[in-house]
Amino acid sequence: MLNHLWGYLILLGIGFGITTGQVEALSNAAIDSAGEAVTLSITMLGIMSMWMGLIEIAKRAGLLDSMTKGLHPVLHFLFPRIPENHPANEYIAANIIANMLGLGWAATPMGLKAMKELAALERKRLHTDETGKPLTKASDEMCTFLIINISSLQLIPVSVIAYRTQYGSVNPASIVLPGLIATAASTLAAILFCRIMCRRGERNRK
Numbered sequence: 477m478l479n480h481l482w483g484y485l486i487l488l489g490i491g492f493g494i495t496t497g498q499v500e501a502l503s504n505a506a507i508d509s510a511g512e513a514v515t516l517s518i519t520m521l522g523i524m525s526m527w528m529g530l531i532e533i534a535k536r537a538g539l540l541d542s543m544t545k546g547l548h549p550v551l552h553f554l555f556p557r558i559p560e561n562h563p564a565n566e567y568i569a570a571n572i573i574a575n576m577l578g579l580g581w582a583a584t585p586m587g588l589k590a591m592k593e594l595a596a597l598e599r600k601r602l603h604t605d606e607t608g609k610p611l612t613k614a615s616d617e618m619c620t621f622l623i624i625n626i627s628s629l630q631l632i633p634v635s636v637i638a639y640r641t642q643y644g645s646v647n648p649a650s651i652v653l654p655g656l657i658a659t660a661a662s663t664l665a666a667i668l669f670c671r672i673m674c675r676r677g678e679r680n681r682k
Contacts, residue, residue, distance in 0.1 A: 505601040531570065531586060542567040543573055554624065554667065555617050564593035568621060587625055593619045616677055622669040627666035630659045 492681055493502035534540050544551070547569045552559070567590035574583035598615040614622075633655045640648035 488644050530582075531567075531589075532551060534570070535566065540570055544569040547572065554620055554670070558594075558597065558617055562593065564590050564595065564597060564617075571621075571625060572629075575625065576631050577634055579634055580628075583625070583628075586620075590621060594621065616670075616674045620674065623666045623670055624663065627662040628659055629663040636662060 490502065493499060531540075544565045548565075550572075551565055551568060552560075555565075555568070567586045571583050571586040571590055574580075574586060577631075594615060594617050598618070601615075633651060636651055636655065637648045640651065
């Protein structure tokens with residue numbers, strides 16, 4: 477669906493540029509965007525590599541265990557079917573904390589690792605070989621984690637404040653309260669939706 481949407485948007489942009497006589501501007505924009513995409517990819521690679529290294533250090537130092545224990549009641553409520561000592565709990569806890577601090581760059585690698593662990597857990601439930609065919613349907617835990625990660629409760633949106641500072645905002649931190657209200661509402665709606673759908677799915681499985 478998204479592939480078709482992006483394809484239509486690209487064709488629409490090219491068609492509009494040709495019909496309005498902006499072919500040169502269109503070509504320059506395409507070249508500039510390609511260069512910016514490469515730069516962004518390199519930047520993302522460096523940042524994600526750094527955070528992956530920090531995650532591994534935190535895991536070996538026991539910090540992820542401590543964070544998981546602190547969030548255990550929340551994780552058990554949101555993901556009751558995940559075993560208590562499963563590795564997914566550590567990555568989910570770290571992802572939630574990173575999102576609460578507005579560190580989207582840090583949350584991404586932890587979210588990917590959490591999804592990998594949740595997928596492995598679902599394969600075991602379905603008695604499917606981990607190296608076999610990919611899952612054709614996401615589990616309740618995977619859907620719940622994705623929705624909560626998208627809603628992303630943020631206490632201090634560090635990344636947004638940094639962007640606002642970079643682009644000359646007079647009061648970069650003024651986004652804190654509106655951001656907290658908006659993300660609290662979106663997270664609450666996400667949790668309610670997930671619990672309703674998960675319970676409906678449990679009834680259907682019975």
